[in-house]
Amino acid sequence: MTIRLWNTKTKTKEVLAPLDPQNVRMYVCGPTVYDRAHLGNARPVLVFDVLYRLLRHEYGADHVTYVRNFTDVDDKINATALARKEAGAEGTLEELVRERSDETIRWYHEDMDALGALRPDHEPRATEFIPQMIAMIGDLIEKGHAYEAEGHVLFAVESYSDYGSLSGRAVEDMIAGARVEVAPYKRNPMDFVLWKPSDDELPGWDSPWGRGRPGWHIECSAMAHELLGESFDIHGGGIDLQFPHHENEIAQSHCAGHGFAKIWMHNEMLQVEGKKMSKSLGNFFTVRDLLEQGVPGEVIRFVMLSTHYRKPMDWTEKKREEAEATLKKWRMAVRDVEIDMTAEQASDALSDDLNISEVIARMHSLFAQQEFEALKATGCLLGLLQKDLESNEKTTDVLRDTIAQSVEQILTKRFEAKKIGNFSRADEIRNQLKLYGLALRDAPEGTEWEPDFSSVEINLSKISRKDGNKFFSDLKNNTRIEQEILNSLSKIGLIGQPILDSGHQPDALIQDLLIEVKKIGERAYVHYVLVPLLEEMIETSDD
Numbered sequence: 001m002t003i004r005l006w007n008t009k010t011k012t013k014e015v016l017a018p019l020d021p022q023n024v025r026m027y028v029c030g031p032t033v034y035d036r037a038h039l040g041n042a043r044p045v046l047v048f049d050v051l052y053r054l055l056r057h058e059y060g061a062d063h064v065t066y067v068r069n070f071t072d073v074d075d076k077i078n079a080t081a082l083a084r085k086e087a088g089a090e091g092t093l094e095e096l097v098r099e100r101s102d103e104t105i106r107w108y109h110e111d112m113d114a115l116g117a118l119r120p121d122h123e124p125r126a127t128e129f130i131p132q133m134i135a136m137i138g139d140l141i142e143k144g145h146a147y148e149a150e151g152h153v154l155f156a157v158e159s160y161s162d163y164g165s166l167s168g169r170a171v172e173d174m175i176a177g178a179r180v181e182v183a184p185y186k187r188n189p190m191d192f193v194l195w196k197p198s199d200d201e202l203p204g205w206d207s208p209w210g211r212g213r214p215g216w217h218i219e220c221s222a223m224a225h226e227l228l229g230e231s232f233d234i235h236g237g238g239i240d241l242q243f244p245h246h247e248n249e250i251a252q253s254h255c256a257g258h259g260f261a262k263i264w265m266h267n268e269m270l271q272v273e274g275k276k277m278s279k280s281l282g283n284f285f286t287v288r289d290l291l292e293q294g295v296p297g298e299v300i301r302f303v304m305l306s307t308h309y310r311k312p313m314d315w316t317e318k319k320r321e322e323a324e325a326t327l328k329k330w331r332m333a334v335r336d337v338e339i340d341m342t343a344e345q346a347s348d349a350l351s352d353d354l355n356i357s358e359v360i361a362r363m364h365s366l367f368a369q370q371e372f373e374a375l376k377a378t379g380c381l382l383g384l385l386q387k388d389l390e391s392n393e394k395t396t397d398v399l400r401d402t403i404a405q406s407v408e409q410i411l412t413k414r415f416e417a418k419k420i421g422n423f424s425r426a427d428e429i430r431n432q433l434k435l436y437g438l439a440l441r442d443a444p445e446g447t448e449w450e451p452d453f454s455s456v457e458i459n460l461s462k463i464s465r466k467d468g469n470k471f472f473s474d475l476k477n478n479t480r481i482e483q484e485i486l487n488s489l490s491k492i493g494l495i496g497q498p499i500l501d502s503g504h505q506p507d508a509l510i511q512d513l514l515i516e517v518k519k520i521g522e523r524a525y526v527h528y529v530l531v532p533l534l535e536e537m538i539e540t541s542d543d
């Protein structure tokens, strides 16, 4: 199979000919970890997740190396750390910065895991590669591509004749178009920062140019070099990073003598209902917001992947509804299907610059032809119809059984109230149920109901490390706890072992535990909060 990918740099579809088929290497620019990821941040994650899956399918899972960085040197992170310090938090500024990044990285993992994205092989943090950045900056100065001025080190764009070749811009045009105020120490207005000084209120590292911190661009060049070598196959990111970030990465790496990336891939941006997502338009939301509204991660994944990565993607409520219905239908069909085949036709389509739309069209026709094994195998390639994305559904099924009888009794009473014209009583019941996390929908053929605990106060998905420990001790002290829940907790090692306290567990383990805790927590909520409340409702509505 030949993989062809659109190279933004050459503006042609190129055959991927790996430098080393035993180790196909890809670097994707990752998030700046200062807050929850918004929906747009998920697009590159999902696009390159599909490419990663395709590469693993083609070259073997052990023969692909995927690196995606975490930018944890950033003014917004610093501002949060400083505010916490001023509010009396313990620790040095560097420690508080680390704490804030740890927190946002954990959120990022939770959210991207929920979308079924595989974790990259390496997720380097900028703060852990400072010596490599300092070495690279030193090398650039020595080679005459960078200079020191007033505690800053700047890259001299005029020293690199190809500057602007990725984005197709000429340096003169860039200068004319630059609206930013030019710092007096710059030789050329387009020169960009490799190193900048830090005062006492900012985290900093010692360097030959004084205590300071790296600029953003140098981190990707240094980390890609450290983890992937002088040259590698694919570099990816959002189209908004093409200039100046990627242009600057190329300039730094080439001038340091590295071959750097062969193929450059950029995904287009995301809109919401035809408009740019922005806080001022009120259409700004995070991945977590959607998950908490009860939109399954798989649905988000499906909607995001159904537009080709080189076209702007429009998130709409209509698409979400359609995706939800389609996945529900497909999931039912493949529920008990075992797969013993690979989806070759689908991987051929993906090999043509990730033609995912064709793969999805194929899945629709496989469903129509009742070829369920092929449907599941094809879904597998796209990271859909997977077991790990099923958890919400399963939990809901269990909960449904537990509460069904009580809810049905209450609904009968509500129906009787409506029959005698007591609509205010009917509304009251609806509102009460909603408060407990049960949504009602009146239809001509009767009233349907659905558990939705996302807005209920006991929202265990928001559980933090500290709250987690309290939750466990509450559970342990609660004599009414069923054996089943105790068993589940001990099975995952949570009884008698303050695992979340240790701080030394790998993050992946913590994530798994939290997912498990959420399921157990919902079950606990149903058993110990919801069911007694429903019983109370049944009794009181008798008077």
Ligand SMILES: [Zn+2]
Pocket (backbone or CB within 6 Å): 028, 029, 030, 220, 245, 249
């Ligand atoms: Zn980057």
